[in-house]
Amino acid sequence: MGHPTIYPTGTTLYNPEKAFNGYTIFQAAEYGAMLINMNGKEVKVWKGLHGFPNKMLPGGYVMGSRGARDTRYGYQDNVDLVQVDWDGNVVWEFDKYEFIEDPGNEPRWMARQHHDYQREGNPVGYYVPGMDPKVDGGNTLILAHKNVYNKKISDKRLLDDTIIEVDWEGNIVWEWCCNEHFDELGFSEAAKNVLFRDPNMHDCGGGMGDWMHINSMSVLGPNKWYDQGDERFHPDNIIWDARESNIIAIISKKTGKIVWKIGPDYDVCKELRKMGVIIGQHHAHMIPKGLPGEGNILVYDNGGWAGYGLPSQTSPYGTKAQRRDHSRVLEIDPITLKIVWQHTPTEAGYLQPFHSHHFYSPFISSAQRLPNGNTFITEGSGGRLMEVTADHELVWEYISPYWGKKFKLNMIYRAYRLPYEWVPQLDKPEEVAIERIDVTTFRMPGAAPLGCDDIVEVEGTLGYGDVDGFCVTTEEAPAVNKDDEDDEYSGVIRI
Amino acid sequence: MDITIYTATGCARCKIVKGFMEERGISYVEKDMKADGKDDFQAFYKANRSAVFRGPEGIEFPIIYDGENIRQSIGAALAFLHAGKKLDGFFTVGTLHKEWVNGIHVSGGDPRYAEEFLYILRYLKDKNMKLQLETTGKNSGVLKQVLDEGLADVMIMDVLGPEHLYSRLAGEEIDIEDIKASLGLIQSFPEYKIRTVIAPVIREDGSVSYLTPEEIALTAKLIGEGSGSNKLPYMLKAFEPKEAQNPEFRKLEPIVNLLPYRSKARTYQVFADIEK
CATH class of the missing domain: 3.40.30.10 (Glutaredoxin)
Structure with a gap:
């Protein structure tokens, strides 16, 4: 999102009639887990509770971490994962994944959790009617890190992504390690070559390659595809996405093998060419049963820079090989690979490509399907949360007023909307509509109002006609037949 | 000759x-x-x-x-x-x-x-x-001589199981102090690791069953007591019934999930992991 110097924060727009009204939980940068109501009133802060991300559970519980590992030795490792009650008491915790002895730090167990986790009872970590996560028992799936060597991938030390299942007592009962499935990922020889030489190296801990950077992990849960007999979509199976490789995949919980995948290459079939390359994506998950769009894959396709491939003028070494300067939220049918709904700069009302960057977060971000069919979007880099209807009307918007002092962004990794009843400690708040302000007349104190007192006509002027592009062509050209199934260039929109 | x-x-x-x-x-x-x-x-x-x-x-x-x-x-x-x-x-x-x-x-x-x-x-x-030498801990005196003369570049110690099952697993009478003495030497080798195969045991009643996670915890405890450290490179390995000499053992199903063993072992050896 391109920001002017001065702009409002907090809730900027709110239509109570069309929004899915409830609370919103997010990590206020370098402050804590923040719960706000629809008007942006801060109703609770769990100060110091990190959230990568924070998630609410019914009963006023919040999940998060008590801190992060020393960044000189680890990359995005949270020390633990905890469940905290309304009063800040830790009622569940896990840290026994790896015993860490970082120089200058007290040796301790760490969860090395990052980016995601799921509590049993709910597949995706957000509100689904009839699928409440357990609050006093059940297993928890955790996305974690482990350092490994795998010479098939690279001669460098790798920061591997793992998924572990932990029971209520803290025992690890299941583990999946991404590097052990390298052969299933479908990298081209060009990508393998780049990956071997530079698996997205970070300096910390003497150097480690964050080669996949899995940033989302959730369970499929009950779904119509499995009900129809498609074993790939077994309710226990797990979907994840990896921003560095542009891969979205489903793994079998039983065998660990990849059973469904798109990426890393999006030119391998007509359907994917039509979809267009997904770049640096976040929060790919299956819309749970009972929500509009159930069974489809919802993903925040960031754009930005990601992927391994052939060197080019914008990627001299073949790293971050794909690039795009705007984002898309895509809802994909996993069988036909068709985009069945999308929210791109065009649907958001920004003229493409001229203002595409007004819907853009090159990292973090998410999309949540709400029970009324709306979609709750975290456009993370600029700290903007928004709710749009199925026909793209913006019905709620909020800008985080919390800028980090160490990491100077007001970013929000991932926010969630939750129903009022998940927080029984609070009375339902008043919902006050906030009309979209007319920015053409909105002025700062001291600024002159709109309009000129001295207007003169110029003789011979032609007036202003239609403009078909200005220096660059628009995304809509050339014309295609959207109804032609065989036209791989047809589709909802091509980007 | x-x-x-x-x-x-x-x-x-x-x-x-x-x-x-x-x-x-x-x-x-x-x-x-x-x-x-x-x-x-x-x-x-x-x-x-x-x-x-x-x-x-x-x-x-x-x-x-x-x-x-x-x-x-x-x-x-x-x-x-x-x-x-x-x-x-x-x-x-x-x-x-x-x-x-x-x-x-x-x-x-x-x-x-x-x-x-x-x-x-x-x-x-x-x-x-x-x-690369291997030991189950028996013959600690020989191990000491190997160490003193620098004859091993890598030493792998197979700790068979917990103290109370050691003789049963070894198939002969074992002096547990001999095992502990070897554990006391292991860290002095230039490169070493300790491992335990999750093996079947013929129980006192004649039945056959794998070492339990609790018994692996006791094995890790034995390693800690013998070595004086709870931070040793300790690997757990699945038993392969197909390769067993004992026909009773060949009938066993392999253990698929070693994670409960690792969790228990980490109670006493924090770097315990699964050998793949």
């Missing part, structure tokens, strides 16, 4: 064994299975198939044969040439390549012949070989 040595063209280990025999004045006949000795070796292998180890990468050379005894690989061959059957148990067929020699078992042989055992290790080291 008339020895037939089966070799492969270019096999450095074969040259070392031939050199050993020449030094000792032992007469031998060489059959190079990649040259003129191919037919002879095939006939020998056909007649002695069960006595010759064939791994996934083929047959390990050299093989020596005195008309009655067969010894395969460099360590076992030298040991037999030096001390006859006295060193049986200390050496088995190795599987490592280039300069590395394994299949050397500190606990496998009779400690009365420690000096003969050490002689072979010294001989191998003099020939610039690197040695």
